[in-house]
Amino acid sequence: MQPDPKTKPLETLDRRKGWRVWWQLTRPHTLTASFVPVTVGTVLAAEYTRIHFGLFFAMLIACLLIQTATNMFNEYFDFKRGLDNEHSVGIGGAIVREGVEPKTVYRLALILVGVSLLLGAYICMKSSWWIAVIGSLSIAVGYLYTGGPYPIAYTPLGELFSGFFMGVVIILISVFIQTGEIQTAQTLVSVPVAILIGAINLANNIRDMDGDKKSGRKTLAILLGRKRAIGLLAAMFAVSYLWLFLLIATEGMTPWILLALLSLPTAYKAVRNFIGKTAPKEMLPAMKATAKTNTQFGMLMAIGIILSYLW
Template identity: 65%
Template sequence: MQPQTQTSSSPAVNNKNWRVWWQLTRPHTLTAAFVPVLLGTALAIQDTNIHFGLFFAMLIASLLIQAATNMFNEYYDYKRGLDHENSVGIGGAIVRHGVRAKTVLNLAFGLYGLSILLGIYICMNSSWWLAVIGLICMAAGYFYTGGPLPIAYTPFGEIVAGFFMGMLIILISFYIQTGTVSAVSILVSIPIVILVGAILLANNIRDLDGDKEFGRKTLAILLGRNGAIYLLAGMFIVSYTWVFILILMGYTSAWLAIVVISAPKAIKATKGFIGKTIPIQMMPAMKATAQTNTIFGFLLSIGLFLGYFL
């Protein structure tokens, strides 16, 4: 399919309308970057005094990379013809509001540049090996939807997103505070890996029919709609079970059991996909999936703080 070309008939974006630019960052996805940084820092507080300069630098850098990744997604979905004015989803700055595609791409690279500056500060106060890891994370964000074979078009999108946006951010956040990576930090990161992957799976369940038409081979397409919903439910179950296993084995405080408060969101997310085939009908389930990750991660962090202070 030939890339779409913007014409003079495209709606002109009002540069004073900050909501258009805010929407371009896909703000409700940014918690996927905030939660791992908070969790990694909560883990570190048990071993050291927190360096708040490093915490905020890591937080802002992660948010910038996440926002840039969303913009790459917006740009390449437009260029490949996946986005149009009637598309259902969180994108639309290009096709609905007339933002120039090149502007979106340049802005994404600009955010990457800012994150590199923050990364230099982080490396100066921890280890320069993190520069290599950071560049790999940025490459993963770009190639998720960019390049000749986007990761998002393969069955590995959930795994890649979970690893880079879940485990790696948690471990880096822990490392810059403590100078090491512990077995507990790895074990506690596993549920977040799964739940970040669940967000991508939920997105692919919603877009299953459209993705199939464009030749994508996502995990949801390979498993089929019902199989993907069963997998989503299983991911939720494993995430909660994993926390209780860590508690029973003595790796973490019993306070981490507070994550059960987020279980109704997981149930709502799973039920919201059952029997649905129209994308707009599945938007509440997608939202509930993202909220599950956010609330679960916050509660996990709170549990760690309570276990330390009480």
């Protein structure tokens, strides 16, 4: 079979662009949806046990690999369905703009999944084999997000699936592999992180509304319309911050978790940069600010939880 003339051999790509193409292919701004939940979950577990750092790093790397593989599946299937072209806006585009062969992207995603499964086996041996069931389900959701006959990304459920599996599930697994149990308070702490991860997905869908409409997608942003979708994004930020006060009032969390409020200016910037914008390129700063909000909120909350153990 002759190679696609629109793609270039791996050797040519390496000489021309080097590591930058592969780094962009991971869609780095989305990786906050992996390392923040693992960090928060591990910090929550530290109240009850001494942290097993082997499990922590295995969980962290496995989640980053699965997230990266999901992004690569997204790149591959969007290309195969004709949704991406050289004019598409975004930090992906390794296939349509950089000339990476589609099969290379797909196979690399499978390799990353394979490595994550090996790490998962280690985690299961040190904790519980039930983790294998939940982890396999999470990997399947990552694949089916843009793969399969009915991609989740084409429905209004993308924000719900991404928030639940990458926020709630990752945090609770991170707690469980360290402590062997899950507390109600830990589940409640996972909620604002899950909401902010869903917000990253919503921000992406707001940017891509016009192209998604043409491709027949029915994302939440499309169903709501641009103005209401931006309003929903603002509401998601608001609920996440108000949730901190709920945790203090009902679960005995200390006021140290209010350090997460320092991320409010970034959340405000994300909403403000969406208002009045219609061109995808104009909305890139808003998308980046949304991802930064999740990073800042999650890490500041984690620091607050650590400080609550000390004072």
